[in-house]
Amino acid sequence: MADYLLKINDRAEDIIDFTPEEISQITPDEIQRIFYDLQIHQIELKMQNQELRTAQEELTRSRNNYHYLFHQLPVGIVIVNSTGFVEQVNDTLLEWLGIEKGRLVKKHLSSVILEDDKVLFNSRFDSFFKNPDGKSLVLSVNGRKNVALKVKMSGKKIGGDDVVALMNQTDQTLIITVADVNDL
Structure with missing residues (x-):
């Protein structure tokens, strides 16, 4: 799992297209807005992740029920x-x-x-x-x-x-x- 996260991080860094000069020109207000947006996005991702886990658990239960019925x-x-x-x-x-x-x-x-x-x-x-x-x-x-x-x-x-x-x-x-x- 750690390798997967590192690969995702590397891919994300490849996508970022900011130069150090452009980053240094960001104002404190813009930084606060970006930080707020990142927190919102992080919460959205956690919610989506929980929904995916719930869906995966339901699929597993459904598959197990099908398997049991099929064989019994x-x-x-x-x-x-x-x-x-x-x-x-x-x-x-x-x-x-x-x-x-x-x-x-x-x-x-x-x-x-x-x-x-x-x-x-x-x-x-x-x-x-x-x-x-x-x-x-x-x-x-x-x-x-x-x-x-x-x-x-x-x-x-x-x-x-x-x-x-x-x-x-x-x-x-x-x-x-x-x-x-x-x-x-």
Whole structure:
């Protein structure tokens, strides 16, 4: 932080364009006015800094709430890109699958689908991705301890501003809810 303040100070000194002669010609009244203006500016900066800190704290609380909700939902959530590769996944789905996050993120979603249903998934994914409204896929995935888990996948497409806000990406993505339908 000290290095940052020194850099700011150096940049400010570079901007000042007064010669020593010009500074020596400033009257005491002008010095008092400048000093007063500097005090006002200092108070304004302190107020702005406090507002920024408050906004940062609110953003942190909001992010933490989103994170908690995302991971604790009673349904699995997976976010995939247009080619079917996993961008994000919640803890609920990872628990159902009995795998670590690193074994699914950046992998194709079909990697957790049982062989019997991979053809169905792969043949319907493009259509599902392009227009997921009202569509669902019922498939079997490789669950915890290699036990088949029948799930229903439903999707909601996000893109443009939604993606930038959620993931800082430019590609369209699909949020897929994964519901356990074994007991139905």
